[in-house]
Structures are given as structure tokens and as C-alpha cells.
Amino acid sequence: MSLPTRSRGTKSVALTYDDGPSDKSGELVRLLLEEGATATFFVTAENCTQRPEALALISAVPGLEIANHSYTHPNLTHLDEPMLEREVAGSKRAIEQTISRRVALFRPPEGQHDVRVRRAVADSGQAIIMWSLTSMDWKKERRPYVASTVVRQCRSGDIVLLHDWGTSDLEASRAIIRRLKRRGYSFVTVTELLGDVVPGEVYRGRVAPWWVFVRRAQGRFVYWRRLIAARTRRERGEHD
Numbered sequence: 001m002s003l004p005t006r007s008r009g010t011k012s013v014a015l016t017y018d019d020g021p022s023d024k025s026g027e028l029v030r031l032l033l034e035e036g037a038t039a040t041f042f043v044t045a046e047n048c049t050q051r052p053e054a055l056a057l058i059s060a061v062p063g064l065e066i067a068n069h070s071y072t073h074p075n076l077t078h079l080d081e082p083m084l085e086r087e088v089a090g091s092k093r094a095i096e097q098t099i100s101r102r103v104a105l106f107r108p109p110e111g112q113h114d115v116r117v118r119r120a121v122a123d124s125g126q127a128i129i130m131w132s133l134t135s136m137d138w139k140k141e142r143r144p145y146v147a148s149t150v151v152r153q154c155r156s157g158d159i160v161l162l163h164d165w166g167t168s169d170l171e172a173s174r175a176i177i178r179r180l181k182r183r184g185y186s187f188v189t190v191t192e193l194l195g196d197v198v199p200g201e202v203y204r205g206r207v208a209p210w211w212v213f214v215r216r217a218q219g220r221f222v223y224w225r226r227l228i229a230a231r232t233r234r235e236r237g238e239h240d
Helices: 025-035 045-050 052-060 081-099 115-123 140-153 170-182 190-194 209-239
Strands: 011-020 040-043 065-068 127-129 159-163 185-187
Touching (some): 011 190, 025 052, 025 170, 040 052, 052 065, 052 081, 065 190, 140 170
Parallel strands (some): 011 159, 040 065
16 A cells, blocks of 8 residues: 655645544545545554554555654643653654654644653654644534635645544545645645654744734634624524
């Protein structure tokens, strides 16, 4: 199994899938193969132990990248030193032993990290990989808009946050890939996007910082607009 040759245009984006491997990982891998896209899977060691066949499938496809997302997905900032070492370095060792491949990228669960976490990640020889664009696919009310959210806001150099869940919307991923390809994007792994990374450093893609600021401002505006609209509807209902 191998991914089709990717055309490397000037616009590149890295799709990342957290929390796997899941019962749907096989379907997600087949989708990526069909669409000629690649991605980086941030897996937990616990799920790798429970679903070794799914991890083996991801690992067997050239062009797909496997990265570390902790052992059991806790908030790392709340852990003592031994537990923090297990979640950061222990998970790295467990994943590497399973796939016989070096793991150099780490994403803290829910993006939570502090000085202690960054030190532990650095000591383990990993870099912290955050994201510059979130699909909001963990919010049930946002799932119908996952594809449109990503495609509308995507810029070259983005690291896109998605999830490899048993209930994840595979069609949203298909729509994202097809629509971005029509806009001239090529798909790369996080390593291909960033190049060499420094252990302990935090990376959020290669999109311009000013655009990330604008994107966050737009998100807050949309949130408050919907909140005001919902309140207005409730008030009108009370007066009717």
C-alpha cells in the first residue's frame, strides 16, 4: 500500500488526526489513499495497545506519519513527575517499540502544557506540535460545518486539528481534501511542513501570525453573534 505521488504546489497544508487509533482508522486510511492525501496521526499509547492492527495499518502506508499524543490522554499540567514521565516519554517508547520507528513529535492532550511539560517533552527528545486551525469537530453542534470551517479559513502552512474517532465524520475529511485540492493545495505531513524541529520547542504551523490573530477574532465575533441571536429568539418567544 502506498499513497499516490503528490504534486507539490506552493500551497501546503498538514492534516492531523488526534486520539487514535480508533475503530474507524482503517476507513480513514483508505479515504486518504483514495484521495491521494497524507496526514499525521497523533496516537495515544493506550489506544495503540488496544488496537494494534489499526496502528499497524497506519504504519504500513508510506507517507502517513505517526506521532505521540500521550499514554492515556490526561491533562499533563496536573500530573506529578513520575506520571508526567510515563505520559510523555513512556508513551513515546511504547509507540516506537510497536512501529519500530522513531517518534519525534508530541501533541499534549487538549493542547495543555506548561514549563514542566515542555521540559519533560524536551528531555524525551520530542517537539511540541500544536495547531493553527481547528475544525471544531469535537463540538457536536459544529460537526455539520467541519468541512466548511476548515476550507473557508485554511491558509498555506496551516496545521489542521481533526480527530480519529469511532464517530468521526469521514465524509467531512473527504470534502476537506477534495475542496482544498481544487484550490491548489497539496497535503504534507507535519515533518514535511516544518522540517527539522527542536526538542521542547512549540510549533503551530507556518501560517502568518497576523492571520492566526484575525482568525481568532473572527471566531469570537461569530460566537457572540450566535449567542446574541439565540438570546433574541428566546426573548421573542417569551413575548409571543
